Amino acid sequence: MMFDMYTHFPCGRVRIVMESALTARDRVGVQDFVLLEKYNSEAALIENLRRRFGENLIYTYIGSVLVSVNPYKELEMYSKQQMERYRGVSFYEISPHIYALSDNTYRAMRTERKDQCIMISGESGAGKTEASKKILLYYTVTCPINEHMATLGDRLLQSNPVLEAFGNAKTFRNDNSSRFGKYMDVQFDFRGAPVGGHILNYLLEKSRVVHQNHGERNFHIFYQLLDGGDDDLLTTLALERNPQSYNYLVKVCVCVCVCVCVCVCGINRGIICNSLVQGNCPRLSSVSDKNNWKVVMKALSVIGFTEEEVQKLLDIIASVLHLGNTQFGEGEEGETYITTETQITHLAKMISPLNFEQAMSARDALAKAVYGRTFTWLVEKINQSLALKEEIYHSGKGCTVIGLLDIYGFEVLQHNSFEQFCINYCNEKLQQLFIELTLRSEQEEYETEGIAWETVQYIDNKIICDLIEEKHKGIISILDEECLRPGETCDVSFLEKLEDTLGGHPHFVTHKLANGKTRRVMSREEFRLLHYAGEVNYNVNGFLDKNNDLLNRNLKEVMCQSDNQILCHCFRREEVIHQKRPEMAATQFKNSLMKLMEILMSKEPSYVRCIKPNDAKQPGRFDEVLVRHQVKYLGLMENLRVRRAGFAYRRCFEAFLQRYKPLCPETWPNWHGRLADGVSTLVNHLGYKAEEYKLGRSKIFIRFPKTLFSTEDALQAKKPEIVITIQSAWRGMKARRRAKRRRQAAELIRKLIKGFIYRHEEYCPENEYFLDHVRCSFLKNLRKNLPKSVLDQNWPTPPPSLVETSDHLRRLHMRNMVMKYCRRVQPEWKKQMMQKVIASEIFKDQKDSYPQGVGRLFLDSRLEREQINLKVVQTLGNDKVQYGVSVVKYDRRGFKPRPRQLLLTNTFAVLVERTKIKQRVDYTALRGISVSSLSDGMFVLHMPNEDNKQKGDVVLHCDHVIELVTKLAMMAGKVNYVNVSPGSIRFVLARGKEGIIDFVRGSELKVAKGKRGHLLVVSLF
Ligand SMILES: Nc1ncnc2c1ncn2[C@@H]1O[C@H](COP(=O)(O)OP(=O)(O)OP(=O)(O)O)[C@@H](O)[C@H]1O
């Protein structure tokens, strides 16, 4: 070991720790290919893959690219606990895993708020779809949940079995091969919860509906329906359970179909069949169609398909099978008729002008169109179910996206047709993007960082992409032209055109253009492309038809009229009316790929490169030749070389310093200078030699893996020491904090005690804390215990120094409460209050009946309008009656009681006997009002007595004496003239004589003439 840091540790122990770590790592190869010593050797790379594969370690990194080898068996590494292990953990700290990549991408999206995409590539059967499912599962399990979209996770996951049922099939290479390309966006809200999803699908291999190679199958859904659908369903759909009954599933083929599958590198992979039947593989040992049927039906309902929609969908699937069984006969004059009885009797009419072969192909075209368009409808439906809800979209917080690309892998068969051409073109484009984003950008990084380095050569496949897609000169343009050209065109004329235009291109050969050796392995109908992944011969038969993708117009019309809503949706009337030709299939595909490239370019990419270990789909078998080929065309060696050519590892200064700063006393615990200086100090201390590393503008580049290993090991060895240091620092800090708190507490107690002793002294240093504390406590306590109403008399007792303040506060508070109360008082209530206040001024503590009288509501009048005689009202004229009450008048002589009404106007009062005003009392003339102090209703109005003509004072009784006297006193302005007399009231009789009313308490209420000519009033006790 080469580090100075050794001198800082107890040497032997560290060495043992480090070496054992290294051995452990070596035993299962390296986790990251960049750490391979022989990084230039393909054999070493494959050996590393093999060793790890043998230990079930199927994942390995090349820097940030994840290489995955299909184990072909269930491994115990995808549990929830495993997910938790990888959550929030740095890439480097834990063994490679698809979850680590998922988590890293998710965190990058959240921290940088930038859209991400994960591109999964590899050949058919390498495990792309499985990887994409694992990533999706990781997100749905570990991410937070948005309460508006709680079921989204389920729907995202359930979209897989549905799409697989309709878009996957058993092929020679893979029992569950995706026959369409899929790009899925998962949208996350600002909290990182999944809130939406969107799927883009690419070019479904429709030809599979009507034809499959021997040993392959049609799309899974057909077999699932026949195996899993219950008897009633099959009866409704008029289907038989046996797949052998359906030509599209196991048809006796008219043509001889030879399917020899040959590996890309030219090695026969061993399956050869010369057979008269196509497909003929109704059952799969690896999957249960019955169980999958249940899964798919459940998934459809989770996603939100109605029962009716499911029924219509199955109607379509069944009708495709029926269509396949439609047989034709040829009439004497060459006309075609249907020999089988199916529900599609229309077909006869529609195809009648066609000859036998044309009729067959029209039927197949219809089956393909129906299935293909239904698949597109299915994806649309799923997208509706996953769509981001409006309110979340408009919440303004913005969503970020992780895209998952799982697209068909590079494919080479013995007989390669239009589909393989498109699939392989797609893979060329993805490879181009990969080169663009990794190899080139890697080299650019050195330039930006100002690091001198030697450029690494890599296969740039731009030339092949151009060969296929260039305008006017590319294969797709030539194909389109040939389809549109008037006159006799056929597949062979297309081939000739290719030869004319592309002859001499280094990546293009035909039988005619080839040398003798190549000619021997090519038929006359083939052209060969030198793909980045190897040579592929394409047979031009069917290219024009498939590119045209035409469907008989009559058939389209019938489809438009279908009462199956799905078909109506798929076959639009406008399509029949507007005869504008749609784009050719290859051009459509090219355009959709361009869009896909744009989408991918706009995101931060991560890569999963899948490798298939053997062709037999068997666990534990590692076929080196097969793997070597994939390693080659996936460009793993170039990838590794570029990563290693300069430097095995790079880290930005901050991250490097943050991680390794404990290894150097100057950088530990914190470095305060420039980051670059910190890193430089650190590596100098560690004894890095000049050739081992370079400092860029923002990153350190480490050339050899061992350097990084040793640093990492040193960090591991240092950790216990760091832990102890941190622990002791933390404990010390806690203890100091506790001691400080105790000191402060003791000081406080001391101050309070002293203050208490001096509390009666003037404000002085000895008692200031105590007094302040007492004042403060009083005010705080007061704040919590302020009286809530004016009647509440409670008030905390203030300390002596705050007595005056407390009084002020109390008044202020009271005034405040009163003000608040008054603001709330209604005008009606205010009037009532004013009268009561006057009543209290007159009678409070003076008259026994006061509490009872004041407690009642003072009415505006005790007489109804109609109780006052109209004549009286007329006599009073403009003087409106303000208050009226029934009273009893006692005659001056004899004290005879007479019932009267007493009416008060603004300026006088009148005594009324029915219709007659008996007496008028002007307020100005009123000398006073007397009442007794007991609880009787007697009162006397004292009148002027200078004049002998006067009748004398008026003696009256009223049940509402408190109310009446208050109102009268207020109206007359004689509040101060009310006299409450205890014992007796003297009053003046006519002509100056005096009368007396005596008041006594008794057990019986009574008003009567007394012995001495007095009026005696007995009030109750
Ligand atoms: N990680 C894995 N663990 C267990 N089995 C796996 C794993 N990855 C793949 N397989 C097995 O390999 C089979 C093929 O994988 P998958 O369907 O993902 O291939 P693919 O790359 O998508 O192929 P195609 O391009 O044909 O769609 C799976 O059905 C499964 O049996």
Ligand SMILES: [Mg+2]
């Ligand atoms: Mg797949």
